[in-house]
Amino acid sequence: MSEGKKPDPLMVAPWKDPAATPYIRIQNVTKKFGDFVAVNNVSLNIYKQELFCLLGGSGCGKSTLLRMLAGFEEPDGGQIFLDGQDMAGIAPYKRPVNMMFQSYALFPHMNVEDNVAFGLKQDHTPKKELWDRVKGMLEMVKLSGFASRKPHQLSGGQRQRVALARALVKQPKLLLLDEPLGALDRKLRESTQFELMNIQEKLGVTFVVVTHDQEEAMTLASRIGVMNLGQIVQVGTPTEIYEFPTSRFVADFVGSVNMFDGRITDEDNDYVRISSEDAGCTIFINHGVAAPPSAALAVAIRPEKIAISRSPPANTQENCTQGIVEDIAYMGDMSVFNVRLKSGKLAKVTQPNLVRHTDDAIHWDDHVFMSWHAASGVVLTV
C-alpha cells in the first residue's frame, strides 16, 4: 500500500485516540440476581462503528451485560451512556438499540416481510417508505424471494438473516447480537461471519456481539472484551488477546496454550530468564517483564509456536525441552502432538502438514525435541 492511501490509524482504532469520545460508556455497572453477582463492576468504552465482541463462557455475565444495553435488565449499580445519554430508566421500546436474539425470536404468525416491517410500523413510518425500506433490507440479506414465507418455512441460515434484517431495518444506533451464529452449521457460519462484517462496514452501525465461540470473536471483532465471573478480564484487538494475553485465564480461554510454571532467575531491561521445572528447561524471553524477582509466574507458549523434531536443534540450552510423543491427532491441515515431558506435564504442539507424506514423520513413542523462539513465551503473573 502506498503512503498516501494508508488509512488514519486513529480512524481504524478509535480506542487509541485519547481525544475520541466513546459511543457507549459502561461505568461501574453491577447486576445481581439474588445472591449471584452476574455482572460485577464492569466499566467499558465502545466506540462508534466498532464491532465489539463480548467473549466468555456460559454464566460469565456477557448476556446480562447485553440485556442491560437493550434495556431488558436494569443495572443495580453504575450507569450506561449511549451517545452521551444516560440510559437509566429508559424502557427497551424507547431505546435506539435493536437486538438480534440468539433464538432469533421471529414472530411465527407473521411472514418474513411483516416480521421485518414490524419495527417500522411501531414508528408509524409512512407506508411507501416503510415497504421501500423493508424491500431494500430483504435485498441486502438476499431474501427478496422469501418475503411471504412464514419463519417455519425457512432454513436456519435464512431465519438468521431475517432476524438480522428485522434488527437493522430501523437503522439503530447500536445493534446487539446474542450468539448470532450459534445455531448455524460450520460452513454456513464461516460465510455468514464475513457477510455480517460486510454489512457492518456498509451501514456503519456499531455492533456489540456476545459469543462463547472464540473463533467467531476473533474473525468478527475489531476488539474483544473477555469476561469471566462477571468481570471484564481483558480488552483488546484479536491479535492482542491472542498474542499478548495478560492473565492465565485469557491465555487459556482463547486458543490453546501450554502453561509452564516457573521463577525468574536472571533479569535485565531487555531480557529475562525463567527456570521452569514444569517445562524441564530454562526459558529465555527477549524482553523485560514487570514482575518482582522470584515471583511465581507462568510462561504461556502457543502450540503452533513450538517446533518439534527428532533431532536436537542448534541450541538445546534454552527454550528447548524433550519428551515422548503420547498422542497424535491428524486434523488434515495440521497435526496435534501431545508430548509427555520429564516433569510429567503434557505439552501440546501443532505442526502444519506441509508435505503429503514423509517416511521420517514423527510417530507415537518417539523421543522428540521441542524448541521455540525467544519472543514466543508470554510471561503471566496473574
Add this chain to the structure above:
Amino acid sequence: MSRAGYLALGDQLATSAEPLIRNLVRLAPIRILLNLFGRLGLRGRGLVIFLPYAWLALFFLIPFVIVLKISFADQLIARPPYSALWELSEKGYLTIKLNLNNYRFLIDDALYWKAYLNSVKIAFVSALICLIVGYPMAYGMARADKAWRNILLMLVILPFWTSFLLRVYAWIGLLNNNGIINNALLGLGLIDQPIVMMKTDFAVYVGIVYSYLPFMILPLFTALEKMDVTLLEAAADLGCKPLKAFFTITIPLSMPGIIAGFSLVFIPALGEFVIPDLLGGTDTLMIGHVLWNEFFSNRAWPVASAVAIAMLLLVLVILYLQSRFQRAAEAP
C-alpha cells in the same frame, strides 16, 4: 404437565404395563378373543383402533339412530309413547311412516327457536365472560414460577373433585335472598333490601361461568405456556409498547387456545340443563330445559327427539366453524 412430560409418562406406563400385558394375553378367554379378532383381520394396530370405534358405535351411533327414528314418529299414549316407524302388515306390505310434523312444529312454534336463540345467547355470553375472566388467570399461571405453576394448575382442577351438582346447589346457598351474599351485605349495612339474584339470568351466568371456567383456562394455559417469552422482548426491542405487544403478539399466538377454550365452554353451555333448572327462573328459556319438559312432563318423545336432533345439527355447524378457525389459527 408439558407435552414432553406426558410423553415421558406414557413411556413409563408402557414399560411398567408390559409384563402385565404379556401375562394377560396368555389367559384363555383373552386368547380366544384375540384369536377371534385375528380371524376377522383385526390384529395389532387395527385392533387397538377398532375398540374405541366399536365403543362409539355401540353407545353413541346406535342411540343416535334411535333418537333420529323417534323424531319421525307420532306421539301416542302408550308404552313406548311413540308410533313405530315401519309396520309389516299381514299381507306382506311394508309401510314406512315418516312424520315430519315434529320438525315443522319446531319452526312453527316460536317457543323453540326462541329457546335456541336464547341458549346461543347465554352460551355465547358465558363463554365470552369465561374468556375475559380466564385469560388473565391462564396468563398468570403460564408466567408463574415452575414450582407455582403446578400448584395453580391443581387449584384450577380442584373443583372437579366435588360433584358438579353439589357445586351448583352451593350457589343457591350463596345467591338466595337469605343466602350468604345477601346476609353479608345486609349485615354490613350496604343494602337494606336483599338483592334478588336467584331465579334470574344473572344466576345462570354465574353458574355457567363458574362451572366451565376450568375448561377455558386449561387450553389457554397450554397455548400461553408454549409461547416463547423472548418474542415479547423482541417486540419491545422493536419499539412496541407492552399493551400493543399483547394484542399483536400474545393474543394471535394464543388463538388456538382461545378457540378451543371458547368451544369447550360454548358447546356444553348450549345444552346445559342443570344450571338453568336450579339457578334460573321460569323465564330463563334454554333449549336443554325445553327438551327436558317435552320429554318428561309432556311425554312428547318425538318432539323432544326432534329438538335434540336440531340441536345436534346446530352443534355440528359450530364444530365445523371451530375446526376451520382452529386450522387457520394454528397454521403457523
